[in-house]
Amino acid sequence: MTPPEPAFLPEDSTFVSFDGAHLGLTVWPAEGTAQPEHVVIGLHGMNDYANAFHMAAPYWAGQGVTTYAYDQRGFGRSPKRGLWPEEEVMRQDLRTAAALARKAHPDATITVVGISMGGSVAISAFGSDNPPDADRLIASGPGLRGWGAMNFLYRASLWASTHTRPGWIVRPPERFVRIEPSDNIEMLRRTWEDSLMLRDNRIDQVYGLVSLMETAHQRVASLSPNLPVLLSYGANDYVVPPKGVKRTAKELPDHVRTVYYENGYHMLTRDLQAETVHADYLAFMVNPAGDLPSHAPEWPFR
Template identity: 40%
Template sequence: MSRHAFSSVLLIAVVAMLLSACAPRNAPSGPGDAEPEIMIETEATRGAFITQDGLELPLRAWLPADGKRPSAIILAVHGFNDYSHAFEEAGQSFAEQGIAVYAYDQRGFGDAPHRGLWPGKEVLAEDLRTAANLLRKRNPGVPLHVLGESMGGAVAVVAATTEAGLPVDSLVLSAPAVWARSTQPWYQRVALWAAVRTVPWFKPSGAGLQRQASDNIEMLRELGRDPLVLKRSRVDAIYGLVNLMDAALAAGSNLETPTLVLYGKKDEIVPRKPVDRFWEALPNREGHRYALYEDGWHLLLRDLQADVVISDIAAWVEEEDRGRLPSSAEVLTKQAPAS
């Protein structure tokens, strides 16, 4: 072997070794020695969700007063780097209207184990399915709906379109994270591909992006002060999120569960183009609705006009006239196939 050939082989070997040493790191599984369970007292607001593999995730609940039987139940799933506290104001409002809300910190986020590590899209979807099944058993006969915000919306779509499905009456997707690779600029895809193979542990700052998530500035400041809200993400966690968004966008054409998509026209986090593409891919059936809010931002449930969005969701889960939501939001409707 010539010196040049030997040097080339050596270089390839060194690069391969470096890449293998910098493989993405996923959160480890739970101990697997416990039955899934939701632990919370009737009047309590805090509890725990024991997952299918025995991991204990923090749980919050907002329940109708005096132990009253709820008219509907919402299982709320938070977004990337956020946690169950995201639904505090909305949960209180829903509870006052007789609707129970449950939300847990997804593994890797908030106060859940393995903070900052990506769990994997299949695991997140299975957690949601397990929680939904537990709530079904806990509240027989009460309509159950999943409300997914941003990343939580993507998790809900993936869970609902797998073979096992999701045992719910409907989905509400608030600014769903469906910004898949196919809708991203090439340089963004290339940069992530390279980074996850070389520096998966690196936590880039998003300070220079100049993106605003809401018009509720005081709420944004509180998020900045909240120690349980992740301020920076590992590259491999971002890579995992993009994989999830790929799967969610691709799954749209298989989504049969009645779905309400919510999107703010001022959203600077998830572009409208992929959300429109997701909507267009949904099967043509009367159970799907797409509400567009002129003054809405990404965090619709915490914007200054959050009450408008919350009223629309309440009307949806209470199964009022779903063709016309209480707000003045522009509502698009899928056309049912001709008989």
């Protein structure tokens, strides 16, 4: 049976991808125009879904930007929730979304904004031999904690657990692990109460995520010099520790820009200072060579 043609179906909150899979889709149309000059494709992070853009996208919409954010496979409203998809399938979904955005908005500048895991997907796709058809890449608090950033004991235990008990559900004890991904406590409360969020993971999901982050690290040096890239990181990011980011920073091509938010956490687009980040990302979309409004510094460990 021939799969249906790829399509954005906003009225059904659906993104039909390359193989006919129906992924969840949320669209924030640009205000005041049906022909936006800028379009964003939003990729959420681990355990999240398109709602990760619920603060950034309305801000951008008010500035004439349309955002298409979809639920990656295994997350939110998309198929096989709670199961890790193949890496290349995730990248092909992004290529398909970019092609659809280009078809719908042929004269617009298209920016991929990847948050955390979404940043890993985007970097690994743009660093491949078949990059998405987009004009900018912004990786917000990108997942850069691959195998090479972990100690031997953790690598060995994760490998062994995945290959013997792939369906094992892991839940870090709250009394031992208290990592705050943001200083926006009210937002965190609403997020944790959202039924579309994943609250725990199979061990093979964790393994798949680490492998994806390693691929992103390995491919970052292959990002095209013709692609404007901005990588952001918060000084208070305890979800993606500095060790992995420092490791990848050494491999960044000269043309890749970085920005370091002294008051930022992992969820930069949803922190209390989120509008500062939204404005910086918008400025980069419009003029990737220009100054960012915040005048925040580059990564100190680059």
